[in-house]
Amino acid sequence: MQTNYVLIDYENVQPKNLEILAHHNFRVYLFVGANQTKLSFELAKAMQELGDKARYIKISGNGPNALDFHIAYYIGEFIKDDPNAYFHIISKDTGFDPLIRHLKARGFKVQREKQLAEIPVLKVSGAATDSEMLEAIVKNLVSRGHSRPRKVATLKNSINNLSTEDLSDSQLDSLVEQLEKRGKIVVSEGKVSYKLKAS
Numbered sequence: 001m002q003t004n005y006v007l008i009d010y011e012n013v014q015p016k017n018l019e020i021l022a023h024h025n026f027r028v029y030l031f032v033g034a035n036q037t038k039l040s041f042e043l044a045k046a047m048q049e050l051g052d053k054a055r056y057i058k059i060s061g062n063g064p065n066a067l068d069f070h071i072a073y074y075i076g077e078f079i080k081d082d083p084n085a086y087f088h089i090i091s092k093d094t095g096f097d098p099l100i101r102h103l104k105a106r107g108f109k110v111q112r113e114k115q116l117a118e119i120p121v122l123k124v125s126g127a128a129t130d131s132e133m134l135e136a137i138v139k140n141l142v143s144r145g146h147s148r149p150r151k152v153a154t155l156k157n158s159i160n161n162l163s164t165e166d167l168s169d170s171q172l173d174s175l176v177e178q179l180e181k182r183g184k185i186v187v188s189e190g191k192v193s194y195k196l197k198a199s
Helices: 041-049 066-081 094-105 120-126 132-142 152-161 168-179
Strands: 003-007 026-034 054-058 085-088 111-112 185-188 191-194
Touching: 003 066, 026 041, 041 054, 054 066, 066 085, 066 094, 085 094, 094 111, 111 132, 120 132, 132 152, 132 168, 152 168, 152 191, 168 185
Parallel strands: 003 026, 003 085, 026 054, 085 111
Antiparallel strands: 185 191
16 A cells, blocks of 8 residues: 655644544654744644654754755655655645655655645545545546556556545446546546646
8 A cells, every 4th residue: 555654844734633644544744843842732642643653853953944954855765765655745835846846757746735634535535525536536646647547447446545445346437437527537448548737
């Protein structure tokens, strides 16, 4: 199963719903600024419940973008050890975007979300309607760049992996059919090509 790394810019975003990560294959790194001396009880409890899948990283020193540089360094370390993983930077800071574009161009799966609930696997699991689920699936496929599934069977497996519960064959068939009807994919002899706009 693909590992999802979540790197939280705690100076920029203070998530109050960390527990939503508990039922997925996430590794969580909470980056705390040198001058941040307080964390909420709810956050500390949620981090503790994630066990060895969660870690605090308190940066040393101050300065413009000091925490951002730490996140960039750790992504490099993680990519070296786990190049096929999916990386989520949780931050409202658009300064990460040039780095993300560079990494995507090199074939790595990196995305910035403003909050935890925007992570595609969580959006699919929390989707109330087919339309919301399709939107989350498309966002995930766009972010994967050249590493998108090339066969229908692999695409169905990828969609299933985005959900907390196993989807039935008929649900997966329906989702693939709807992607095709919406003009997002073209299926021919079991193979898939994409008509997606890059993010």
